[in-house]
Amino acid sequence: MTDRITIRRPDDWHVHLRDGAMLELVAAHTARQFARAIIMPNLTPPVTTADAARAYRDRILTALSANSGPADAGFTPLMTCYLTDQADADAIAAAHAEGVFTACKLYPAHATTNSAHGVTDIFALAPVLERMQAIGMPLLIHGEVTDRDIDIFDREAVFIDRILRRLVSDFPALKIVMEHITTAEAAQYVAEAPANVAATITPQHLLINRNAIFDGGLRPHAYCLPVAKRETHRLAVRQAAVSGSPKFFLGTDSAPHVVEAKESSCGCAGIFNAPFALESYLRVFDEEGALDRFEAFTSENGARFYGLPLNEGTVTLKRTEVRVPDRIGDDALSVVPFHAGETLGWRMVD
Numbered sequence: 001m002t003d004r005i006t007i008r009r010p011d012d013w014h015v016h017l018r019d020g021a022m023l024e025l026v027a028a029h030t031a032r033q034f035a036r037a038i039i040m041p042n043l044t045p046p047v048t049t050a051d052a053a054r055a056y057r058d059r060i061l062t063a064l065s066a067n068s069g070p071a072d073a074g075f076t077p078l079m080t081c082y083l084t085d086q087a088d089a090d091a092i093a094a095a096h097a098e099g100v101f102t103a104c105k106l107y108p109a110h111a112t113t114n115s116a117h118g119v120t121d122i123f124a125l126a127p128v129l130e131r132m133q134a135i136g137m138p139l140l141i142h143g144e145v146t147d148r149d150i151d152i153f154d155r156e157a158v159f160i161d162r163i164l165r166r167l168v169s170d171f172p173a174l175k176i177v178m179e180h181i182t183t184a185e186a187a188q189y190v191a192e193a194p195a196n197v198a199a200t201i202t203p204q205h206l207l208i209n210r211n212a213i214f215d216g217g218l219r220p221h222a223y224c225l226p227v228a229k230r231e232t233h234r235l236a237v238r239q240a241a242v243s244g245s246p247k248f249f250l251g252t253d254s255a256p257h258v259v260e261a262k263e264s265s266c267g268c269a270g271i272f273n274a275p276f277a278l279e280s281y282l283r284v285f286d287e288e289g290a291l292d293r294f295e296a297f298t299s300e301n302g303a304r305f306y307g308l309p310l311n312e313g314t315v316t317l318k319r320t321e322v323r324v325p326d327r328i329g330d331d332a333l334s335v336v337p338f339h340a341g342e343t344l345g346w347r348m349v350d
Helices: 020-033 050-067 089-097 122-135 155-170 184-192 210-214 231-242 274-287 291-306
Strands: 004-008 012-015 036-039 076-082 101-106 139-141 176-178 197-201 248-250 314-323 343-348
Touching: 004 291, 012 020, 012 248, 020 050, 020 274, 036 050, 050 076, 050 089, 089 101, 089 122, 101 122, 122 155, 155 176, 155 184, 176 184, 184 197, 184 231, 197 231, 197 291, 231 274, 231 291, 248 291, 274 291, 274 314, 274 343
Parallel strands: 012 036, 036 076, 076 101, 101 139, 139 176, 176 197, 197 248
Antiparallel strands: 004 314, 314 343
């Protein structure tokens, strides 16, 4: 039995660090485990300009300098542009050329947290998508339709049929990441799609199905978007993650909300998994007998898809019990982490 594993330092290709006091609370957890992270732009107001992205990046680095240790040195936030119906192709291309925007994020309007300013007609953005295709700038998609008459458990599959297939056909060289996939349909589509289509996978969608939301009552800390699906879908996504395919890579979608915002009459969507993200993923690869494929999923596939160099440093995880705290933070500001109160079988040790 393998009791210790050392891998190239990984990257998180999808994370929410929020802003203000929440940013100061959570950023160090991501920086401790990952060398780089794709930072989601759905703030209030959203990050739609290069100036806003620069300012947000500075706030992230300031928060880390105040709250991180030596292990977090060298963390690089990779900023994204929040697409709106008014997105400007020239401005986005200029910011990408300057190294400000790594990618663009497409939220269908009202699909998830702070997505009210999202896109109402994806194909009306053809000039932006054509420019992104020409300069090799990735498009990151929250892949759900938002029609209220479509069952929430079907919205990802419907998005693939209605929108993604046409998008891939119309823009055959555009790099597309279907983020946080949750269904067998998504896993199969991405696996069979051209090489410019990839997907991120979260730890929660590998470890819980929709029963977790209703286990003995309503469990708001198991609620995220896209919502966890049936067990058959969890197993399909799990097999995609451990398959060794370069099309699938790590993206935590860590999305913190204060306890009061989760435990309310209209609780927010999001699971805060950053403190033990690698331990969560490693549990899956260990259970599936795929430890030899863990490094590619965490540290290689995403970087290669984005056309970025692999990281030079390493991290080590040891097989040992670690209890996940019930909360992260204090009485003034606290968040319930994924696996709260549970004991995990691996721990990152350096």
